Amino acid sequence: MFLVTIALGLGLVWVNIERVDLAYELKSLERELQEKQEQNSKLQVERHYLLAPATLRVRAEMAGLKPPRRDQIRTLE
Amino acid sequence: MTKSGNKPPKDRSRGKIIFAGVVFGLALLGLWARAYFVQVVKGPEYARMANRQYWASETVSGKRGEIFDRNGLLLAKSITTQSVSVRPHEVIDPWTVSQRLGRILGINPRNISRMLGDKKRFVWVARKISDAQATAIREEMLPGVHLEAEHSRQYPQGHMAGQLLGFVNVDGQGIEGVEKSFNELLAPSSAKYTVQKDAAGNRLSSPEAGDRTSFDGQNLRLTIDSQVQLATEEALARSVMNAKAKYGMGLVVDVTTGEILGWANYPLFNPNSVKKTSGEWKNRLAVDIFEPGSTMKPIMVAAALQEKVCTPLTEFYCENGKWQVAGRRIKDTHKYEKLSVNKIIRYSSNIGAAKIGLALGAAKYSHHLEEIGFSRPVGLPLPGESAGLLRPARQWTQVDLANMAFGQGLGVTMLQMAEAYLCIANQGVRLPLRLVYEPERPVEGKRVFDPDVAAKVMAMLEEVVQEDGTGTRSRIEGVRVAGKTGTAQKASPTGGYGRDYVASFFAIFPADKPRYLVCMMVDEPQAGHYGGVLVAPEVRNVGVQLLTSTGMLAEPTDTKHASQPAAERFTASVHREDAIPVDQDSMPNLQGITVRKALEMLVAHGIVPTVSGQGVLVDKQKPLPGEKWPSDKKCQLWLGHQPG
Numbered sequence: 001m002f003l004v005t006i007a008l009g010l011g012l013v014w015v016n017i018e019r020v021d022l023a024y025e026l027k028s029l030e031r032e033l034q035e036k037q038e039q040n041s042k043l044q045v046e047r048h049y050l051l052a053p054a055t056l057r058v059r060a061e062m063a064g065l066k067p068p069r070r071d072q073i074r075t076l077e
Numbered sequence: 078m079t080k081s082g083n084k085p086p087k088d089r090s091r092g093k094i095i096f097a098g099v100v101f102g103l104a105l106l107g108l109w110a111r112a113y114f115v116q117v118v119k120g121p122e123y124a125r126m127a128n129r130q131y132w133a134s135e136t137v138s139g140k141r142g143e144i145f146d147r148n149g150l151l152l153a154k155s156i157t158t159q160s161v162s163v164r165p166h167e168v169i170d171p172w173t174v175s176q177r178l179g180r181i182l183g184i185n186p187r188n189i190s191r192m193l194g195d196k197k198r199f200v201w202v203a204r205k206i207s208d209a210q211a212t213a214i215r216e217e218m219l220p221g222v223h224l225e226a227e228h229s230r231q232y233p234q235g236h237m238a239g240q241l242l243g244f245v246n247v248d249g250q251g252i253e254g255v256e257k258s259f260n261e262l263l264a265p266s267s268a269k270y271t272v273q274k275d276a277a278g279n280r281l282s283s284p285e286a287g288d289r290t291s292f293d294g295q296n297l298r299l300t301i302d303s304q305v306q307l308a309t310e311e312a313l314a315r316s317v318m319n320a321k322a323k324y325g326m327g328l329v330v331d332v333t334t335g336e337i338l339g340w341a342n343y344p345l346f347n348p349n350s351v352k353k354t355s356g357e358w359k360n361r362l363a364v365d366i367f368e369p370g371s372t373m374k375p376i377m378v379a380a381a382l383q384e385k386v387c388t389p390l391t392e393f394y395c396e397n398g399k400w401q402v403a404g405r406r407i408k409d410t411h412k413y414e415k416l417s418v419n420k421i422i423r424y425s426s427n428i429g430a431a432k433i434g435l436a437l438g439a440a441k442y443s444h445h446l447e448e449i450g451f452s453r454p455v456g457l458p459l460p461g462e463s464a465g466l467l468r469p470a471r472q473w474t475q476v477d478l479a480n481m482a483f484g485q486g487l488g489v490t491m492l493q494m495a496e497a498y499l500c501i502a503n504q505g506v507r508l509p510l511r512l513v514y515e516p517e518r519p520v521e522g523k524r525v526f527d528p529d530v531a532a533k534v535m536a537m538l539e540e541v542v543q544e545d546g547t548g549t550r551s552r553i554e555g556v557r558v559a560g561k562t563g564t565a566q567k568a569s570p571t572g573g574y575g576r577d578y579v580a581s582f583f584a585i586f587p588a589d590k591p592r593y594l595v596c597m598m599v600d601e602p603q604a605g606h607y608g609g610v611l612v613a614p615e616v617r618n619v620g621v622q623l624l625t626s627t628g629m630l631a632e633p634t635d636t637k638h639a640s641q642p643a644a645e646r647f648t649a650s651v652h653r654e655d656a657i658p659v660d661q662d663s664m665p666n667l668q669g670i671t672v673r674k675a676l677e678m679l680v681a682h683g684i685v686p687t688v689s690g691q692g693v694l695v696d697k698q699k700p701l702p703g704e705k706w707p708s709d710k711k712c713q714l715w716l717g718h719q720p721g
């Protein structure tokens with residue numbers, strides 16, 4: 001009975017240590033995930049800024065492009 | 078002799094043992110007493126103290142919802158940014174801190190020094206700094222300098238639909254525009270959880286907290302089309318600048334659904350920098366009331382036709398340009414004698430319109446105006462939408478009725494006018510305007526005018542543009558356009574009408590199968606005041622872009638094909654080959670293949686050809702098939718019209 005109690009006590013301590021270790025690890029992973037998500041959000045904003053029609057127009061004009069004339073448009077299906 | 082006198086030493090060990098036993102017994106009793114005191118008497122209190130050390134309450138909150146245009150282009154999104162704060166009492170070397178922060182943040186170190194000398198316990202040095210700056214500050218590890226995470230609302234399209242989107246305050250609450258009216262939908266939720274913390278105060282993960290994204294606000298999708306929006310904003314900006322006007326508004330509506338595709342206010346407003354553009358955030362399209370002027374005439378005529386007061390060919394005498402009604406003079410820009418109703422609209426005769434209005438009567442005209450939606454907000458989910466200004470018909474005098482017949486003496490919003498024209502374009506059915514993209518929601522309208530009445534008014538509006546009317550500058554070759562010009566005098570603050578005008582133009586593209594309604598207005602133009610001159614050309618430009626982007630407008634010059642529907646004229650079914658042979662030594666035979674395929678083949682050899690002619694198939698080419706690839710990279714393709 002005494003040995004069983006000792007064994008259960010040690011088991012409880014071990015489980016608690018494991019739980020705390022896992023909690024640390026999980027917290028660290030959560031922080032990393034949050035940072036990645038934040039970075040992803042910022043990159044999305046940057047991407048949409050670069051894809052904004054007004055931005056594209058300025059860049060296209062700098063590259064010498066201009067809207068097509070009506071006779072330059074062909075619709076293909 | 079014996080040593081009987083020596084007594085053996087007294088054995089005190091027993092006493093010592095008893096003494097020691099008593100001491101240990103008392104000590105043990107003390108320990109038990111202490112254990113009892115700690116565990117039983119003070120137990121609950123110590124347990125509470127321990128819980129305070131081991132457990133902490135943590136608030137988990139999500140992000141504000143995102144706003145998209147109808148095509149999924151991001152219009153607003155919240156991101157986390159860092160802000161720099163300083164606790165002056167923790168700073169050891171103020172000079173070093175101010176120098177280093179100043180260098181990283183681009184702030185004068187003297188200003189930071191002044192902040193550090195402050196007696197406050199907490200000072201913001203810079204809000205919402207860049208990631209690079211935050212990293213640099215973190216690496217400096219300056220004592221007393223802290224980085225705090227804050228949510229920042231970003232509008233990646235810049236000024237696009239700025240007034241419509243509105244903005245949020247530092248706490249992330251919507252203050253203006255859609256951000257305000259949809260605040261409940263967009264706002265994130267939050268919840269409190271108990272988490273364990275270690276001796277150093279680090280908080281451990283809690284399974285209760287779950288997925289943070291479940292606390293995010295809901296996303297919102299608007300009916301706005303960014304391409305249309307850009308075209309509208311650019312056209313409006315040109316119109317306001319050319320007219321030297323105070324401000325302007327532009328609206329583009331899909332006639333078939335009532336969805337708003339473009340919503341422009343000028344001067345433009347960038348919600349990313351609210352402080353720099355104070356005042357320009359006013360959403361005039363929804364808020365401002367103006368006298369519509371001649372753009373109201375078609376609505377009045379529709380009411381008169383509905384009430385069978387006249388027909389399009391009924392003639393009214395237009396008094397050679399000057400007419401007195403109850404002592405008030407009404408003028409036309411040109412002298413007209415007899416004009417039929419359709420010509421009253423075509424030439425925008427105020428006197429003719431006044432006479433139709435007087436024949437219609439105040440009660441019937443007022444009834445139709447209310448039926449269409451004047452005198453109440455159109456009901457878009459926007460803050461502060463105006464109801465317009467329309468007095469009850471019983472208060473109207475003869476002069477009021479005559480004035481209102483040509484759009485003076487009543488106040489309307491641009492949205493109300495757009496809804497009225499939408500009703501005409503939709504065969505007399507009033508459709509509610511839509512701002513939220515809900516393609517599954519059925520389009521439900523209410524009939525206000527008979528279909529033949531709406532058709533007659535549409536024909537009159539077409540005459541304004543296609544005949545010798547006031548809106549000829551909005552003509553587009555190959556497409557029938559319907560429109561109406563407006564040149565309204567503005568009421569003077571001192572009473573009566575002053576010298577300022579509101580110039581506007583409403584157009585429907587194409588007139589035979591209405592698809593788009595474009596409304597534009599400029600306030601107090603200084604370079605003239607006619608809507609047909611100042612605004613119509615830019616409305617036309619918006620129309621050209623709309624029709625071009627949807628394939629409803631293309632090659633205009635060939636009258637041979639002008640009568641054919643656009644879809645037949647400019648499209649052809651394309652059979653795609655699996656592979657394009659680009660490794661030939663000489664010019665391939667491009668004749669008879671589609672222009673797309675020819676382009677792909679030529680571009681693969683670094684040649685961008687000059688294309689001329691109409692149609693989608695290559696008719697002739699230069700260099701000819703079999704000739705060498707041109708060293709100067711020049712190639713000409715002539716297209717032939719051979720659909721399907």
